[in-house]
Amino acid sequence: MNTNRLKTLFISLLLSGLTLSANANETKQNPLPDDQQAVQISADSLDIQDQTGTSVYLGNVEITQGSLSLKGDKITIQHPDRDLQSINAIGQQAVFKRFDTDSQSWVSGQADNIIYNAKDKTLLLVGSAKVEQPGKHLITGPELTYDMLNKTLKAQSTAQQKERISVTLMPDAKRQQDQTDQTE
Numbered sequence: 001m002n003t004n005r006l007k008t009l010f011i012s013l014l015l016s017g018l019t020l021s022a023n024a025n026e027t028k029q030n031p032l033p034d035d036q037q038a039v040q041i042s043a044d045s046l047d048i049q050d051q052t053g054t055s056v057y058l059g060n061v062e063i064t065q066g067s068l069s070l071k072g073d074k075i076t077i078q079h080p081d082r083d084l085q086s087i088n089a090i091g092q093q094a095v096f097k098r099f100d101t102d103s104q105s106w107v108s109g110q111a112d113n114i115i116y117n118a119k120d121k122t123l124l125l126v127g128s129a130k131v132e133q134p135g136k137h138l139i140t141g142p143e144l145t146y147d148m149l150n151k152t153l154k155a156q157s158t159a160q161q162k163e164r165i166s167v168t169l170m171p172d173a174k175r176q177q178d179q180t181d182q183t184e
Contacts, residue, residue: 034066043075053080063087067099068148070116087116096123098148100133107133109146121148129155141165 044059054076057063061075072089079085089096090113097108112127122145125131129144131153141155142163155165 032066034068037066039063039065053082053085054078061089067101069095069097070114071095072114084118086118089114089116093128096125100151102151103133103136105133105136107131107146109144111144122146123148135170137170138168139165 041057041061041063043057043061046055046057048055057075057077059073061072063070063075070087070089071091072094073091074089076088076090077084077086078088093110093112094114095108095110096114096116097106099105100107109123109125109129109131111125111129113125115124115126116122117124125144125146127142128140129142130138130140131144131146132138139153139155142157142160143155145154147153155167157163157165
């Protein structure tokens with residue numbers, strides 16, 4: 001695979017609107033929206049099949065752009081005609097992390113398999129799935145769908161895993177302090 005083809009793939013991923021990111025400091029320093037920032041991909045190996053529009057990254061794979069990062073043991077990217085459709089991360093707990101600018105906090109998750117849908121801007125977490133906003137909530141279940149645009153989360157069991165959904169809501173620290181101050 002020549003260098004020009006790799007550069008073309010990375011540019012096409014950037015222009016496709018992939019919303020993946022590195023860290024909160026980068027987000028605060030760079031005023032551009034996530035999908036207008038550079039895409040960074042690192043892995044132990046890479047196999048690009050340009051004819052089929054598939055790239056497979058193996059070994060400690062990390063993709064970042066803006067305020068979202070996605071990590072896995074194996075990540076497959078579907079990009080027919082250089083148009084990003086999906087990213088499929090598999091691992092001993094694939095992981096995502098995203099900084100929510102509205103709440104000024106991180107949202108993170110993990111699962112056996114995380115599928116990013118570029119068109120809908122959704123993450124589907126399957127198999128021992130967990131999504132957490134530290135200090136606010138923790139949701140676990142067999143299958144979780146996180147809609148990054150609408151900031152919604154759906155949880156359900158699957159045909160293979162009939163487990164129940166678990167939700168832990170953390171009390172608002174500021175509200176708790178206000179109530180404590182009022183009772184004193």
